[in-house]
Amino acid sequence: MILPFLFLMAGVNFEEKIAPVLTEHCLPCHGGAKTLGAVRLTTNISVSRVVAPGAPEKSPLYLSVESGKMPPGGPPLAKEQRDAIRDWIREGAKWPAGVVLDGSRLPVDERALVSRLHERIVANKAPAAGNMVAIPEGDFVMGSTNHKDEAPPHKVHIDAFWMDKYETTWDQYRQFMFAKDEGVDAVSRPTRPYVEMSFGMGIEGYPAISMTQHAANKYAEWLSQKTGQFYRLPTEAEWEYACRAGTATAYSFGDDVKQLANYAYFAANNGGKYQKVGSKLPNPWGLYDMHGNVMEWTLDQYSTEFYAHSPASNPWNQATKPYPHAVRGGSWQDPAERLTCSARVASDPSWKEQDPQLPKSIWYETDAQGLGFRLVRPLKIPSVDEMYKYWNSGVEKDN
Amino acid sequence: MEQENRRNFLKTSGAALAAGFPALVRGQASNAIKIGLVGCGGRGTGAASQAMKADDYAELTAVADVSQEQVDKSLEQLTKINGAKVKVEPKNVFLGTDAYQKVIDSGVDVVILTTPPGFRPMHLRACIDAGKHVFCEKPIAVDAFGVRDVLETAKLAKQKNLALVSGFCWRYSNYIVATFDQIQSGAIGDIVAYYATYYTGPVKPMPPASTRPAGMSDVEWQIKNWYNFQWLCGDSLVEQAVHSVDKVAWSQNDKPPISCVAVGGRQIPAEGGNIFDHFEVNYLYPNGVRAFVASRQIENCWNENADYILGTKGACTIGRSPMPKIAGAKDWTFEGQKYDMYQYEHDMMFQSIRKGQPINNGERMATSTLLAMMGRMSAYTGREVTWEQALNSQERIFPEKLDWNGSMPVPPLPRPGVNKLY
Numbered sequence: 023m024i025l026p027f028l029f030l031m032a033g034v035n036f037e038e039k040i041a042p043v044l045t046e047h048c049l050p051c052h053g054g055a056k057t058l059g060a061v062r063l064t065t066n067i068s069v070s071r072v073v074a075p076g077a078p079e080k081s082p083l084y085l086s087v088e089s090g091k092m093p094p095g096g097p098p099l100a101k102e103q104r105d106a107i108r109d110w111i112r113e114g115a116k117w118p119a120g121v122v123l124d125g126s127r128l129p130v131d132e133r134a135l136v137s138r139l140h141e142r143i144v145a146n147k148a149p150a151a152g153n154m155v156a157i158p159e160g161d162f163v164m165g166s167t168n169h170k171d172e173a174p175p176h177k178v179h180i181d182a183f184w185m186d187k188y189e190t191t192w193d194q195y196r197q198f199m200f201a202k203d204e205g206v207d208a209v210s211r212p213t214r215p216y217v218e219m220s221f222g223m224g225i226e227g228y229p230a231i232s233m234t235q236h237a238a239n240k241y242a243e244w245l246s247q248k249t250g251q252f253y254r255l256p257t258e259a260e261w262e263y264a265c266r267a268g269t270a271t272a273y274s275f276g277d278d279v280k281q282l283a284n285y286a287y288f289a290a291n292n293g294g295k296y297q298k299v300g301s302k303l304p305n306p307w308g309l310y311d312m313h314g315n316v317m318e319w320t321l322d323q324y325s326t327e328f329y330a331h332s333p334a335s336n337p338w339n340q341a342t343k344p345y346p347h348a349v350r351g352g353s354w355q356d357p358a359e360r361l362t363c364s365a366r367v368a369s370d371p372s373w374k375e376q377d378p379q380l381p382k383s384i385w386y387e388t389d390a391q392g393l394g395f396r397l398v399r400p401l402k403i404p405s406v407d408e409m410y411k412y413w414n415s416g417v418e419k420d421n
Numbered sequence: 422m423e424q425e426n427r428r429n430f431l432k433t434s435g436a437a438l439a440a441g442f443p444a445l446v447r448g449q450a451s452n453a454i455k456i457g458l459v460g461c462g463g464r465g466t467g468a469a470s471q472a473m474k475a476d477d478y479a480e481l482t483a484v485a486d487v488s489q490e491q492v493d494k495s496l497e498q499l500t501k502i503n504g505a506k507v508k509v510e511p512k513n514v515f516l517g518t519d520a521y522q523k524v525i526d527s528g529v530d531v532v533i534l535t536t537p538p539g540f541r542p543m544h545l546r547a548c549i550d551a552g553k554h555v556f557c558e559k560p561i562a563v564d565a566f567g568v569r570d571v572l573e574t575a576k577l578a579k580q581k582n583l584a585l586v587s588g589f590c591w592r593y594s595n596y597i598v599a600t601f602d603q604i605q606s607g608a609i610g611d612i613v614a615y616y617a618t619y620y621t622g623p624v625k626p627m628p629p630a631s632t633r634p635a636g637m638s639d640v641e642w643q644i645k646n647w648y649n650f651q652w653l654c655g656d657s658l659v660e661q662a663v664h665s666v667d668k669v670a671w672s673q674n675d676k677p678p679i680s681c682v683a684v685g686g687r688q689i690p691a692e693g694g695n696i697f698d699h700f701e702v703n704y705l706y707p708n709g710v711r712a713f714v715a716s717r718q719i720e721n722c723w724n725e726n727a728d729y730i731l732g733t734k735g736a737c738t739i740g741r742s743p744m745p746k747i748a749g750a751k752d753w754t755f756e757g758q759k760y761d762m763y764q765y766e767h768d769m770m771f772q773s774i775r776k777g778q779p780i781n782n783g784e785r786m787a788t789s790t791l792l793a794m795m796g797r798m799s800a801y802t803g804r805e806v807t808w809e810q811a812l813n814s815q816e817r818i819f820p821e822k823l824d825w826n827g828s829m830p831v832p833p834l835p836r837p838g839v840n841k842l843y
Contacts, residue, residue, distance in 0.1 A: 057490050065500055068493040070511035120505035122497045200721065214622045218724035222741035294742050294754075355743075375761040378590070379463035380470055380498045389759070391743045 036118055039106040045123050047093050047103075053123060064124075066117035078111040133410060135209070139247055140406045146250035150399060154184035155308045157398075162263050163270060164329070166364040171326045179335040180263045185256065186396035188299040189311050189318065190241070192220060195230035198241045209244040212237055212385040221391055223295040229316045229394040231296065235347050235369065236418035237385045238319045238395040243413040245397070252404070253397045254412040257338045258322040258348045258366075260398060265351065265363045267307040272362045274305035274312065279358050286314030288361055292354035296392065313361040316394030317353040321412065324348040324368040344417045345369055353392025384418045454479045454771065457529035457553075459521045459544060461486040461495035464558060465535030467763065468588070469495075472533060472556065473503040475767035476775070480506045483513040483527040485520035487644055487825075492516070518825050525551045531584075531774070534558060537647035538655055539819040542567035542574070549578045549585070554774055556767065558588035560663050560790040563655035565814035568791045575783020584779030586770040587786035589667045593769065594762035596755040600737060600745040601671055609732030609749045615672055615712040616729040617665035618740075623718045624648055624661060627692035639829035649694025650831065652818050658685070658700040658800070659793045662716035666796070667789040668728055668739075669704065669712045675785055677808040678704040678712070678792070685800030687834050689719055695831050702796030714796065803837025816843040 034040065044063050051058040062068035063083070074080040084107050086092040087099050098104075110116075159182040165175040199212050212233075219232055233241070235255070242253045256264065271277045275285055283290065285305070287297045300310040312318075322328075322339040324346040332339075341347060346368030352361035359365065373390040374382050387393055404412070454476055458469045461484055473479050481499060486492045492514055500507045515523040521544045525532060531554040534544050538560045548555045555578070562568045578585045591597045604612070625648040633642055647653035654660040685700035698719055704712040727740030735749020747753040773780040795811035798804075820829075 057493070060489060062490070062493045062497075064497050065493065067496050067509055067511055067514055071489075120500060120507065122500040124497075124501075218621065218726050221743055222725060222727060223743075294746075372761075376763070378467050378763050380466035380495075380502070381463075 034106050034110040034113060036110065036116065036121075039103075040110050041121070041123055043099065043103050043107065047096075047099060049123060051093075065122050069115070069117065073111055073115045075115040076112060078108040081111050081115075084108050084111055132414060136243075136410045136413065137406050139243075140403075140409055142250050143246065143252050144403055148250065150184070150249070150251045152249075153187045154399060155187050157183050157185050157260075157264050157307065159401075160263070160268075162266055162268075164259055164262050164332075164364070166272075166362070168272070168362070168364065169366075171366050172329075172364045174329055176329055176332055177334065178259050178263070178332065178337060180260055181336055182401040183256075183260060184399045184401075185260075185264050185309060186398070187304075187308060187310060189229040189316055189394050189396050190238075191299055192225040192228055192230045195233070195241060196225070198244050201244070209240055209247055211240065211244065213383060215386055217388065219386070219388075223391075224298075227298040229296055229299050229311075231316055231392065231394050232387050232390055233393070233395070234374075234383075234385055234387055234418065235319045236415060239413050239415060241395075242397050251399055252409065253399050255319055255321045255395060256398045257336070258320040258350065259332075259337050261318065261320050261350045262363055264307065264309060264398075265305065265312040267305045267309070269306065269363075272364075274363060275303075282313065282358050282361065286311070286352075286361055287354045288314040288352060289355060289357050296354045312351055312363075314352050314356070315354055316351075316392055317349045317356070317367055318351050319393070319395040320348045320350055321415075322348045324366060340411065341415050341417045344419065345371055349393065355392040381419065452478045454531060454774070455482040455529045456480065457483040457485070457524035457527060457532045458495075459485045459524055459532060459534050460536035460558075461488075461491045462535065464588075465533060466495040466498050468533050468535055468556060468558070468767070470499055470502050471764050471767040472531065472771070473499075473506045474764060476771040479531075479771060480508045482508050482510075483515070483524045483529055484509055485515045485524045487517060487520075487641070489516055518823060522547055525553060530554060531556065531771075535588075537644065537653040538660060539563045539567075539647075539653040542570040542819075545571060545585075546574045549574050549581065549583060552581060552583065554584040554770075554779060556584075556586050556588070556770060557786070559667070559786060560655055560659050560793065561587065561786050562790055562794075562819075563652060563659065564816055564818040565791065565794065565811060566817055567819060568787050568794065568812070571787045571790075572784060575781065575787060578783055579781050582777070582779060583781075584770050584774050585781045585783040586766060587782040588766070589664070589782070589786055589789060590762045590766055591664060591668060592671065592782070592785075593766035594759070595765070596745065596757065596759050597668075597739065597762075599755050599757070600739060600747070603747055603753055604672065604730060604732070604737055605674075608735060608747050608751065608753060609730065609737055610734030612672055612710060612730060612732050614710065614731045615669050616731075617662075617669060617712070617714045618725045618727050619662035619665045619714070619716040620723055620725045621661070621718055622720050622724070623689070623698070624657070627694050630693055638826045640823065640825055640827050643829055643831075646694070649691070649696055651695055652820060652829075654696065655790075655794065655818070656696045656797050657698065657718055658702070658714075658716055658797050659790065661718070662700065662714060663790060663793040665714050665716070665726075665728065666702075666793040669714060670785075670789045670792050672730060673706055673710070673712070675788060676706075677788065678706045678795075680705050680805050680807045681795055681799050682805050683796045683799035684837075685797070691834060693831065695834055697797075697800065697834070700796060700800050702799065704792075704796075798842060801835035801837065802840045802842045804842050806842065810842065814843055 048063045052061050052063045072083040078084040088104050090098040161179050163175045164178045166172040246253050267274050285303050304310045305312050323341040328339045349367040373387040376388045377383050456472050513527050532548045534557045541561050561571050627649045643650050681702050681704045683702040685697040687697050699717040701715040730737040737747045739745040744755045795806045799806040
């Protein structure tokens with residue numbers, strides 16, 4: 023008669039009953055960047071230090087939640103949660119192979135920081151400085167029938183914004199990389215690179231390269247804080263709208279690929295490296311190097327399905343995973359067909375391959391030497407919540 | 422598509438392994454290769470992940486570090502990437518300076534040595550004595566006692582048919598290999614000079630002394646900040662710029678130089694550490710060939726990591742553009758797809774173990790380390806140093822006895838003209 027009883031006792035489902043409780047109530051102090059009291063609760067190994075399999079009464083994990091000592095200063099766990107932990111330990115505290123609980127999250131003060139920044143930006147009546155081009159509100163046909171991932175062409179409405187006339191240069195980006203400590207409101211900034219990031223291709227007047235999308239987002243946040251104006255990466259739709267500049271041809275100057283060398287650095291004329299920004303002809307709206315030189319980050323997750331059901335107004339396919347993101351314009355390393363207004367590139371983990379460390383840097387794509395970005399400033403200042411989402415993709419860690 | 426091809430290449434090589442090769446050790450029932458990781462920092466975690474990817478049946482079963490938190494974070498990362506191949510049980514997590522031996526004794530087949538380099542000779546000897554295959558990060562010692570020890574251990578590894586793969590990773594980079602193939606087949610004629618630069622920012626600088634926890638021993642504090650101490654890292658030339666020194670050695674077919682003269686010093690405050698932040702070494706090779714290696718680790722300066730190899734019929738430049746270039750009788754540049762050298766060195770190692778023809782980089786990794794070390798000796802003393810003097814040096818930098826709770830006074834920064842050559 024013992025067997026049925028054991029059967030009833032057995033089987034606390036780790037994924038359903040244990041993992042969510044640990045993640046929500048324990049990991050804020052015992053996971054991610056925090057290891058309070060030298061305790062982590064993320065893997066079978068770290069949990070083994072506070073759990074005696076089969077003996078909840080000897081397990082600090084159970085004792086501390088049962089007594090209400092943990093979580094500290096908050097309401098105790100519900101009785102069924104405490105019982106689930108007790109039973110799970112009694113049954114041997116089985117931790118499924120290959121499972122790790124992810125306690126990583128942005129520090130809470132990022133939200134407070136964005137909120138303070140938002141207030142400043144809204145209050146700021148000074149005109150924006152810098153080299154941006156006004157892009158009027160309007161409609162255009164996004165995509166093409168040239169490639170599967172550019173189809174279907176679909177009509178999109180875009181609100182007005184300003185866009186950088188040039189790709190972001192090392193002169194600008196290095197101020198962010200090597201900025202001195204900026205006090206409590208410091209936007210998080212890149213770690214020091216191990217290798218020389220221009221790879222000898224030139225600094226002054228040359229485009230910044232090899233940064234992650236997260237790094238470009240943080241540069242935008244940093245610049246917004248510096249200037250009191252709101253900057254962010256363009257959405258994929260905004261980028262294509264600005265690149266086309268009212269045209270509907272493959273390139274913003276038409277379809278004649280023979281003219282491309284007047285407008286762009288690409289595989290056929292690159293001289294073995296990227297070149298100074300703004301040294302070719304601009305597009306009809308006055309934007310330089312939209313075709314070639316460096317390909318440019320956008321905010322969007324790259325998706326071959328999104329165009330089919332894209333919202334008609336200001337679409338943005340928000341990222342839910344680190345790869346792939348949409349990158350546009352082609353680079354000095356690419357053939358002509360990768361430089362068209364509608365051509366799309368998907369970011370790839372191989373762009374970080376030479377990073378020998380784990381976790382891999384969230385700042386550098388050491389192997390993407392044709393990858394850069396430029397920023398936009400929307401006419402309408404977004405809400406705090408939108409600002410937070412523009413600057414914090416939440417998917418910057420890709421291990 | 423090119424990237425796709427490269428991935429397929431790696432994948433295919435892995436699949437071939439899984440299908441065809443016999444069990445690792447004769448008589449062993451399972452096909453698993455058990456890996457032990459000694460040193461769970463960023464590089465160790467990376468190497469362990471690559472090792473697990475290198476073979477379908479490779480799994481991590483034991484780890485060692487001096488910090489429990491480091492172990493926990495490392496295993497979190499590895500579990501995220503390598504999933505159920507991480508098979509470390511609580512009883513196989515070892516902490517402390519003797520933890521390496523416990524990993525070795527836990528029944529692993531391969532050990533990854535990625536602690537600070539001062540410990541390397543001792544760890545390596547213990548692994549080879551116990552019959553383990555080893556992946557061993559560069560450099561392999563901090564003084565000539567360590568180099569001589571490793572040279573012996575490398576011979577022993579050969580006798581025992583054990584793999585000994587070093588982290589001099591450029592030797593496993595397809596495009597750098599292709600470049601040296603070109604040079605060695607005469608694309609620039611005979612080499613007359615080699616100029617290598619390793620100008621970077623500071624690496625892991627000392628934190629303020631005020632952040633040292635009360636009661637933390639000298640030894641623990643210094644290990645925590647290992648890059649700043651000669652006895653742990655061997656100095657910046659030996660720990661970092663040694664990658665460039667290794668390429669110099671490669672260009673000379675790993676034959677030793679006659680001598681070298683070097684300068685070096687410290688421009689920015691050492692904050693309690695005792696390593697130099699810049700060096701320049703001038704090596705003299707037979708036939709008058711000269712090799713110059715310059716390094717600096719100071720912020721806001723010219724950064725460059727490049728190699729300029731000058732020959733009688735042309736020149737090769739590595740590092741001033743994404744791909745190496747040769748300007749000579751016939752110009753050349755690498756046009757294939759680069760693949761991940763860190764992964765490739767593990768792929769090759771595990772493949773060699775499966776084949777029963779284990780790779781042994783032992784002698785080469787010892788001589789490249791000594792080559793950097795002789796530059797350091799010359800910079801510290803202000804003397805010309807011959808290869809024989811370096812190889813026979815009696816200067817002991819890593820202590821013979823180490824007590825985790827012990828004191829460890831930091832010798833002052835070396836002064837050329839005052840420091841003696843031993």
